[in-house]
Amino acid sequence: MRFTVAIDGPAAAGKGTIGRRVAQRFGFAHLDTGLLYRAVGAKVLAGAEPEAAARALTPEDLSGPGLRTPEVAQAASRVAAVPQVRAALVDFQRDFARAEGGAVLDGRDIGTVICPGAEVKLFVTASAECRAERRLAELVAAGHDIGFETVLEDVKARDARDTGRNDAPLVAANDALVLDTTTLDVEQAVAQAIAAVEAKLR
Numbered sequence: 001m002r003f004t005v006a007i008d009g010p011a012a013a014g015k016g017t018i019g020r021r022v023a024q025r026f027g028f029a030h031l032d033t034g035l036l037y038r039a040v041g042a043k044v045l046a047g048a049e050p051e052a053a054a055r056a057l058t059p060e061d062l063s064g065p066g067l068r069t070p071e072v073a074q075a076a077s078r079v080a081a082v083p084q085v086r087a088a089l090v091d092f093q094r095d096f097a098r099a100e101g102g103a104v105l106d107g108r109d110i111g112t113v114i115c116p117g118a119e120v121k122l123f124v125t126a127s128a129e130c131r132a133e134r135r136l137a138e139l140v141a142a143g144h145d146i147g148f149e150t151v152l153e154d155v156k157a158r159d160a161r162d163t164g165r166n167d168a169p170l171v172a173a174n175d176a177l178v179l180d181t182t183t184l185d186v187e188q189a190v191a192q193a194i195a196a197v198e199a200k201l202r
Contacts, residue, residue: 003103028101041076068138070139093115119200123172
């Protein structure tokens with residue numbers, strides 16, 4: 001069976017958590033496509049050229065311990081705006097999406113560009129302040145010394161880059177179910193996502 005769930009949305013809206021839970025519930029493979037860009041961003045910070053870094057990416061590059069730092073997140077957002085980088089990673093994502101057994105992909109342009117024919121499309125969002133609070137909690141738990149205003153500024157800067165880029169800007173697909181997690185807890189958001197998948201599978 002080939003069945004694709006495309007989950008898009010801005011940083012820290014909860015799409016990764018929802019994606020993992022949906023994949024687990026249905027036994028689908030899961031790909032956090034943001035990790036692809038983080039891995040490329042990390043290579044660029046280490047001195048690599050963006051397109052070359054994207055073309056040389058291996059699955060092992062996606063499990064590095066340093067991919068969740070604020071510096072790598074910023075680098076990821078910058079390289080994601082480079083058309084040659086996006087083009088280099090498209091085939092990787094599309095092959096994953098149509099693998100036998102079902103797949104969940106979360107990112108910024110899955111339902112609009114990577115998998116416009118996905119069986120289920122979700123757009124997960126939340127207020128910038130809410131997302132900054134979540135990201136701050138993650139960073140503090142990981143040992144980073146950083147303030148709320150700095151994180152909020154970073155979230156807003158990433159939003160501006162993601163929605164304003166010419167190539168595959170962040171936008172909800174016309175046929176996507178929008179989940180605003182500002183007022184939803186994790187279980188409520190996951191339940192709505194699972195219900196959407198179950199409705200299509202029926």
